Amino acid sequence: MIPRTTLTVTNGRCTVAGHELFAGTMDDAVVAIDALRRRGGLHLVVTLNVDQILTLERDPQANEATARASIRTIDGAPVLAVAKLLGARNVHRITGADLIEAVSQSAAGRGWRVAVVGGAPGVAEHAVARLSARSGADLHAVAAPLFDDRGHDPADATIRALTSLAPDVVFVCFGAPKQELWVAQWRDRLPPAVYIGAGAAVDFAAGTRLRAPRVVQRIGGEWLWRLAQEPRRLVWRYLVRGPRFVLIAARSIAQGLQRGGVGGRSREEPHARRGLSDDRQGEAGPRASSIAGHEAHRGVRDAEASRPR
Numbered sequence: 001m002i003p004r005t006t007l008t009v010t011n012g013r014c015t016v017a018g019h020e021l022f023a024g025t026m027d028d029a030v031v032a033i034d035a036l037r038r039r040g041g042l043h044l045v046v047t048l049n050v051d052q053i054l055t056l057e058r059d060p061q062a063n064e065a066t067a068r069a070s071i072r073t074i075d076g077a078p079v080l081a082v083a084k085l086l087g088a089r090n091v092h093r094i095t096g097a098d099l100i101e102a103v104s105q106s107a108a109g110r111g112w113r114v115a116v117v118g119g120a121p122g123v124a125e126h127a128v129a130r131l132s133a134r135s136g137a138d139l140h141a142v143a144a145p146l147f148d149d150r151g152h153d154p155a156d157a158t159i160r161a162l163t164s165l166a167p168d169v170v171f172v173c174f175g176a177p178k179q180e181l182w183v184a185q186w187r188d189r190l191p192p193a194v195y196i197g198a199g200a201a202v203d204f205a206a207g208t209r210l211r212a213p214r215v216v217q218r219i220g221g222e223w224l225w226r227l228a229q230e231p232r233r234l235v236w237r238y239l240v241r242g243p244r245f246v247l248i249a250a251r252s253i254a255q256g257l258q259r260g261g262v263g264g265r266s267r268e269e270p271h272a273r274r275g276l277s278d279d280r281q282g283e284a285g286p287r288a289s290s291i292a293g294h295e296a297h298r299g300v301r302d303a304e305a306s307r308p309r
Helices: 026-039 050-056 060-068 077-085 096-110 123-135 156-167 178-185 200-206 214-218 222-229 231-256 286-292 292-307
Strands: 007-010 013-016 043-048 069-074 113-118 137-142 169-173 193-198
Touching: 007 077, 007 214, 007 231, 013 026, 026 043, 026 069, 026 096, 026 193, 043 050, 043 060, 043 178, 050 077, 050 113, 050 231, 060 178, 060 214, 069 077, 077 137, 077 231, 096 123, 096 137, 096 169, 096 193, 096 200, 113 156, 113 200, 123 137, 123 200, 123 214, 137 156, 169 200, 178 193, 214 222
Parallel strands: 043 069, 043 193, 113 137, 113 169, 169 193
Antiparallel strands: 007 013
16 A cells, blocks of 8 residues: 655755755756766656645556656645755756657767657657757657557557667656656666656647747636646546645645654654665766765766766
């Protein structure tokens, strides 16, 4: 049985359902992705919003996929607000839509090959064309598997295409938790790369959906913007299911007070899984290890400050 989901902050580090969330800016996230890429193997990045956190409480498979992720960022504005209230340090909203832009901008200089999988027919191709024109990066659209009503999919063609392409980073845009579960299901056959669950990022990159203006994003109103664009699809998520997050927030704050008050001053919890788990650090270098703890984060910041601009 999955325990009730809460957000917990210990020594400035935030966990949700026992899984540590990434602490750092978008630039730090790109550095961490590069560290994972250089290590080799298959890595998953999840961007957790309110809906995904609610799913953790009822879906053991989604919970397990999140536990196995190498990086877990905060996507939802309400999640970020609660984390900060509890005393989390250096946490920022890092969405799939932001990551696809940031990774594309960095890919050209770093020599990355990036694949985009998902979206309606032709959308990934349009997204790749627009992103490549802006960044000059080596981006490729890969045909998405055709899911049937039971969630099964003919993955062979997509896996073969990705294997032939040998990408460094793959944006998987099927929507959560389908995209994370797909990576988990086929991870033994997928080529090594950093796989980022990015949902509607492909639509925003292609311009088939308009993202909320920055000012609306900053005040936490992006969900209203999206609801106005797709009311029939999103009304259940935002107006019926979404308010249940209030219970998680209240429970998290109450537990924070019981543990010594909000502000991250509560006692240490040694068993929390980290943003980049210990068994995934190895020889990835100080930048990858920075995800795992405050001291290493400071080392990354020092290294970045001394790097020639």
